[in-house]
Amino acid sequence: MIKIQNLTKIYHSDHGDFLALDHVNLDIKKGDIYGVIGLSGAGKSTLVRCINLLEKPTAGNILIDGEDITLMNGPELRKTRQSLGMIFQDFNLLMQKNVFQNIKFPLEIAGFDSKAADARVQELLKLVGLEDKANSYPAKLSGGQKQRVAIARALANQPKVLLCDEATSALDPVTTLSILELLKSINIRLGVTIIIITHEMKVVEAICNRVAVIESAKIVKDGLTADLINHFEGE
Template identity: 60%
Template sequence: MIELKNLTKRFQTDKGVLTAVDDVSLSISKGEIFGIIGYSGAGKSTLIRLLNGLEKPTAGSVDIQNRKISAIRGVELRKARQKVSMIFQHFNLLWSRTVKENIEFPLEIAGVSKTERNARALELIELVGLTGRENAYPSQLSGGQKQRVGIARALANDPEVLLCDEATSALDPQTTDSILDLLVSINERLGLTIVLITHEMHVIRKICHRVAVMEAGKVVELGDVLSIFQMPREQITKRFVAQVTEAEDASETIRHLREIYPAGELVKLGFIGDQTEQPVLTELIRKFPIEVNIVQGNISRTQRGAYGTLMLQLKGSEEEIRAAIAFLEDRNVRTEVMTGV
């Protein structure tokens, strides 16, 4: 569906050449919800602008449905963009137009008849849950409602790809979840391919099938979201995963426990899928003559299943603790002894 090959984008600045996207290659399948995550300056916004031709690459190529977006110009590019829509962090609505008129705007530009524009706009208003608000102006809408208008407008030309540029960053958590639920529903109902960029791992966890982690213009980690949660490799990925799998004060808790209980081991367990529902801890306590204290735990749900983390303090003889850890590993529970915390 989407193929990026050795994609590079450089900008000339007062301080010299800046490489915003550095030799990125990846494929995105039709109907996939694909996330791109990174901190500010990672290059993710530039990458998404390369996908719809708002930026041209310095090197490499962008192919969407066998159309080389990176090479086409003029009328051909404008037609291609009708199939690659975009929603934005700050909505970008026309404030002098009503909800329905905002949604009709791209159809108007495309030369669609008034009757067809009206019918399509009303259909999309129902799809995004704004029935009864079609004659309201943006100033009369909440942030979530404005973003729903933005989504409906982006769908007006029946696109193949929907790009989301930090689409929930300006929204409160509850509204963010409602917009993410809407995107999942649209993906399932329309089979639409969605590519979203964000700096929030909660967004990735909730709706994405796969994720690319960007740092300094490069994709440093790529994979299925559940696998990334289970075993992040890069330090930056571990920080993102910790946003939603660990309490903010986990490190302080560990240090505090080490002061109180200098003996024993602190062990972090990772559970995936059906493992999160198995009574592994009960078996451990029954089987081994050790003291087990639960420090903290969490279960995160992704589009492909659940991933849980649990921090334990194991107290007892060194031999029994080693045997207990081996028992957990035999049950395919990922274990990590928290040394040097």
């Protein structure tokens, strides 16, 4: 489903070059909940941000269902981005729009008819369990509720993939668990492939079937979560 081949990202600055990703290869299959774990600064955030081209890779290819996103631009790239939902550590909701309007926003961008969009928003509100918060503004919501809104918004255009960039890092353990459960049920019920970037092993253990460990810009291990956990315990 997603094949990352020799992905390299170098940041140029006045202080010299910084190698954030060094020939990274990953093969993510349809239906996976794929974890990418590493310390901060290891390059994991850069990796996920390259998948929807929020960061432009220096070299390498990213094939999404066989199409190389690194070669796309303009309308074609925007269309592809609509099939890749993304959620963030800081939620990044539109603060001047209420919950309903936030979830409707990507549908407006995609050119949905307003009535059809409203119906879709209702479905999504139900999916994330926020039917009673439709008219609330993000400032009045808890962290967990904000991330639920962000998840609903990311799923609005029925993406094939959901990218999660440290999506639970700003949440307390109980809320983290409930968000992870929601992600898991989305994966099972909607068949959405999920890529999770995290620095917490317990996130990987809780929901990822596969995991890659990233260290100093390189993937040092990858495989089934169960195998990897055994490996760490063996050390």
